[in-house]
Amino acid sequence: MIYYFSGTGNSRWAARQIAARLHDTAQDISKLRQLPDLTHESQIGLVFPIYAWGAPEPVLSFVKKLPKTQVFTFAVCTCGEEAGYAMKKLSDLYPFRSSYSLVMPNNYIIGADVDDAQTIHKKIQDARNAIQALTNEVAQHQTVYRVQEGKHAGLKSGLVNFGFNRFARGTKAFYATDRCNSCGLCAQNCPASTITMTNGKPVWGKTCYQCLGCINACPQRAIEYGKSTQKHGRYTIDAYVND
Ligand SMILES: Cc1cc2nc3c(=O)[nH]c(=O)nc-3n(C[C@H](O)[C@H](O)[C@H](O)COP(=O)(O)O)c2cc1C
Ligand code: SF4
Ligand code: SF4
Incomplete structure (x- = not known):
């Protein structure tokens, strides 16, 4: 199963692309009414957007409750630019074998404008290629950490993320x-x-x-x-x- 959370569709689209390539199903975690039974799953994926160099609160709550499993696990974040240490922090909560970031169009229109159309098309095409590569690796159960962390990741995923969750929501x-x-x-x-x-x-x-x-x-x-x-x-x- 490929679980996802998404505000403006990037992560939903990525989750569905990944699921299709792995012959699996994508499921929106905000529509789950009970904790999933992972007994018959062949792999567990989680796809979500980056908010202030961290994972969204509902994603953190979800992984804290998600049962541990013997099957291959991986997490993919989508971000406008960089993810900081979000994926490392997420892996402290749940043992994901692989972590990836996909750079996708920016949706944070409070702090900045949207990307121009050319950039949007290029980011989506690059994401398609990245999804092809990562699904090949997942299918072979390769352990990979390919995350665009950016500079000053500790500060951004620490203090700045704390400030976002405390004051900017x-x-x-x-x-x-x-x-x-x-x-x-x-x-x-x-x-x-x-x-x-x-x-x-x-x-x-x-x-x-x-x-x-x-x-x-x-x-x-x-x-x-x-x-x-x-x-x-x-x-x-x-x-x-x-x-
Ligand atoms: C509140 C908020 C904070 C964001 N913070 C970051 C960030 O720290 N780094 C980044 O690269 N993109 C950031 N973004 C952009 C999103 O991560 C990016 O556009 C993502 O692909 C949106 O996914 P979605 O369409 O599935 O919601 C932020 C977006 C929002 C709404
Ligand atoms: S109210 Fe908040 S959680 Fe609901 S759609 Fe708007 S930004 Fe998202
Ligand atoms: S704010 Fe927009 S989406 Fe919401 S009810 Fe009005 S027109 Fe519809």
Whole structure:
């Protein structure tokens, strides 16, 4: 089984590509209602995005509860640029035999703009090639650590990641503009189930993973996060792939 968590589709797409090449199935961990039974699995993969040089909170919670297994295990993160020590820290929680990073289009539109179209296409093509290589290695049960850590990884995956989880995951800055047509998609798709529709408009609760799925995927481009996103583009992988 290839488990995944994804806000804007990069990790979902990568998980499905990996699963198809390994003749396996991809499963969204945010839709799991009970802990999986791994008895009949031939391998366990986990694919997720990097948030502030770390793994997202729901991914950390998932691996802490995931039963240990004798079959081959591997983890793949997707990131806009670099993962720091996220994969090493994850392996402290669960014995993944192999770890990989895939550089994919950036979805963090609070701190920066989206990548330009040419960069997006190139990153996705490079990710396709990287997935081909890594699935060949997984099929042969090779132990590999191929992660783009970047500079100052200790500081970024330590103090900066701590600060992100402590101070940067609030929902107060989210709001829907008059462009909102009350379709309800943001509420339906929020992996934290934190958005409720009230009088036809989304209202954000407290718990948020900062996956940025709601703001990037709104079909009306009606969601903003304070002022910082007003001049930034929006990204989901669905606009760039059809597989
Ligand atoms: C809150 C947040 C923090 C992020 N931090 C990083 C980071 O530290 N390093 C990086 O390279 N990309 C970072 N990104 C970009 C995502 O990791 C990247 O776009 C990822 O592929 C998105 O995956 P998804 O489409 O499956 O959600 C961040 C994105 C978000 C939403
Ligand atoms: S997805 Fe956009 S248009 Fe639809 S309810 Fe949410 S904010 Fe409104
Ligand atoms: S509120 Fe938005 S950013 Fe937060 S978890 Fe839900 S979809 Fe993701």
